[in-house]
Amino acid sequence: MTAVVIATAILTLSNCGKPQGPPLVVIGLDGATWEKLDPWLEQGKLPNLKALRDRSAYGTLNSVMPYLSPPAWTSATTGVNPGRHGIFDFQRRLADSDKIVSETANSRRTQPIWNLLKGEGPRVCIINVPMTDPPDEVDGVMVSGFPHVSGRNWVYPPERQPEIEAMGYLRDQMEMKLPGGEEQAVLDSLMLIQEKRFELAKKLYQEEPWRLFWVVFTQTDRVQHLFWKFDDPESPVYDPETAEKFGGSIERLWVRCDELLGEFIALIPEDANILVLSDHGFGPIRREFRAGNYLRSTESGFTRDEAIDVFTLDRSDAARLYVRQLGKDPGATRTSEQARELEARLAERFRTLVDPETGKSPFDRVDEKHEIFKGEQSEKGPNINLTPAPGYYVALGDRDEGYQLPSFGDPRSTLSGWHRMNGIVMIAGPNIKPGPLPTNEVHSLLDVVPTALYLLDHTIPKDLYGKVISSGIDPAYWQAHPPVTEGLVQPESNPLTPEEEAQIKNLPYVGG
Ligand SMILES: [Zn+2]
Structure with a gap:
């Protein structure tokens, strides 16, 4: 403490004239x-x-x-x-x-x-x-x-x-x-x-x-x-x-x-x-929504090609979804307009999605890129940002098993608490x-x-x-x-x- 006080005094002197x-x-x-x-x-x-x-x-x-x-x-x-x-x-x-x-x-x-x-x-x-x-x-x-x-x-x-x-x-x-x-x-x-x-x-x-x-x-x-x-x-x-x-x-x-x-x-x-x-903040993980499994399910209404064109950067957390786009992603076939169109349909679908077990939405919010990111780096961001409802975790799903599980289920993550x-x-x-x-x-x-x-x-x-x-x-x-x-x-x-x-x-x- 003394050292700090003395040092502060010296510093105040050396900086006199400059507001600090x-x-x-x-x-x-x-x-x-x-x-x-x-x-x-x-x-x-x-x-x-x-x-x-x-x-x-x-x-x-x-x-x-x-x-x-x-x-x-x-x-x-x-x-x-x-x-x-x-x-x-x-x-x-x-x-x-x-x-x-x-x-x-x-x-x-x-x-x-x-x-x-x-x-x-x-x-x-x-x-x-x-x-x-x-x-x-x-x-x-x-x-x-x-x-x-x-x-x-x-x-x-x-x-x-x-x-x-x-x-x-x-x-x-x-x-x-x-x-x-x-x-x-x-x-x-x-x-x-x-x-x-x-x-x-x-x-x-x-x-x-x-x-x-x-x-x-x-x-x-x-x-x-x-x-x-x-x-x-x-x-x-x-x-x-x-x-x-x-x-x-x-x-x-x-x-x-x-x-x-x-x-x-x-x-x-x-x-x-x-x-x-x-x-x-923080809250519990009690239930899992598997985005990869859902997109491949018949109830989602998305084609297989569309499901494949949606990817995540993470192997577990799938709350941020990216749409493959020509000129940006290798092997992509969608133009920026087509990617944007898929983004809008994904958002619309997620906004009306309910967990069949609870009848409630697994998300607090579903946002498209342009709705939440402001600035010249925005294009780099995810097309869709899913904000889970309390208790939910958005997982990619059982990719290594070929997405066999239902879209909703008990969490398989090693994590039991998640950000709020x-x-x-x-x-x-x-x-x-x-x-x-x-x-x-x-x-x-x-x-x-x-x-x-x-x-x-x-x-x-x-x-x-x-x-x-x-x-x-x-x-x-x-x-x-x-x-x-x-x-x-x-x-x-x-x-x-x-x-x-x-x-x-x-x-x-x-x-x-
Ligand atoms: Zn954390």
């Missing part, structure tokens, strides 16, 4: 949802989060579509829709090829907030934001988040990597699995990764008075994906015997997360702003009005960059898609300090070299 807001610490809790946290907060099980919330403006933060960690965190750090930043998924197709490769930060087509602050004095420290590998050459330190490309440096500046490895820091693993009998080992591993990430965050935080410090803790998401079924008697895979042993695992990880958060928050000076957010739209946000700081944000307002990940820039006393580019979460700011302060919008975000161009392209491996499904 208080420092901002952004804490990402991947997959956090009030639905899960509220009861624990009330029961006093998460005292540090509770104490922070008591001095925060807080509420629900909507994700973006598709609400997966790569597009969602990229929207949180760039302030624009995937149609502009260009990251839609964990994977992407190589141009004019059937080959699907892991997506990387090289596909990002707009500047993240840390690049906007470059060359402006106090530096930034960014730890484990998903989809930041390869790391940016920031004014400060960046420890990349997953997916990681093998054989490449994942820390900037690269000379810092050996010491971070020597601390025993663990990067997120690429694949999520929960083999029977290995539950305890998987949980121990998640706890250890969380422990090590907080250790690194605390160490780097104390190194210098960062202007922006952004760290994302991702084990909260992983544990919910894998261990949800042990707390969910309504899950078709609920087993009282294993539930006896592993029920409460999610709570255990959160309780430890809260203790570690308490230690970390204690290092942050009172006059700093703290913004806590999740990239999406509603994440969380909390903002604490000297000019914040604590209390719940008005529920008649909608806040989203797109509001994070404008709000962060405002808190940093920085101008806000005019072409961001969101707004400052003004109802969380003290009204007198807001009156005296209206946001200043100025300039445009520069596009970012960092394509891979052919050698780097060749180096990227086809990574397995990660589902974060």
Whole structure:
């Protein structure tokens, strides 16, 4: 603490004349949802989060579509829709090829907030934001988040990597699995990764008075994906015997997360702003819709050729459907107009689809590309984005068995929890009005960059898609300090070299 105070004083002197807001610490809790946290907060099980919330403006933060960690965190750090930043998924197709490769930060087509602050004095420290590998050459330190490309440096500046490895820091693993009998080992591993990430965050935080410090803790998401079924008697895979042993695992990880958060928050000076957010909410998987099987069924009304022309980038998750198109996809026969026509019929069909067992739609929303993506990268996005209804998971189906199963059934995924739209946000700081944000307002990940820039006393580019979460700011302060919008975000161009392209491996499904 003392070191931070002294360093802040030195820094204030060296920057006199240049307006600088208080420092901002952004804490990402991947997959956090009030639905899960509220009861624990009330029961006093998460005292540090509770104490922070008591001095925060807080509420629900909507994700973006598709609400997966790569597009969602990229929207949180760039302030624009995937149609502009260009990251839609964990994977992407190589141009004019059937080959699907892991997506990387090289596909990002707009500047993240840390690049906007470059060359402006106090530096930034960014730890484990998903989809930041390869790391940016920031004014400060960046420890990349997953997916990681093998054989490449994942820390900037690269000379810092050996010491971070020597601390025993663990990067997120690429694949999520929960083999029977290995539950305890998987949980121990998640706890250890969380422990090590907080250790690194605390160490780097104390190194210098960062202007922006952004760290994302991702084990909260992983544990919910894998261990949800042990707390969910309504899950078709609920087993009282294993539930006896592993029920409460999610709570255990959160309780430890809260203790570690308490230690970390204690290092942050009172006059700093703290913004806590999740990239999406969470809920159970209790039933599966098999898109591949459905499209091949007679009841769907689609021809075999049409079914074959619809593909997914993922081998399990089929919520994002792509239509093969001439000039884009090898072997395609459909022109862009014909692809668009099939897209419209798919949307229409999905919008009226019901699960015969419940009589209800398996989707909260069905969106076509042009309805949800805005920006020059939109064409890269899926033609259809299916937002599952509570309890549903959209699976591709039993492709390897030739799509023999019915269109609906019990989930076959190893995951028992899945993302939902509603994440969380909390903002604490000297000019914040604590209390719940008005529920008649909608806040989203797109509001994070404008709000962060405002808190940093920085101008806000005019072409961001969101707004400052003004109802969380003290009204007198807001009156005296209206946001200043100025300039445009520069596009970012960092394509891979052919050698780097060749180096990227086809990574397995990660589902974060
Ligand atoms: Zn996830």
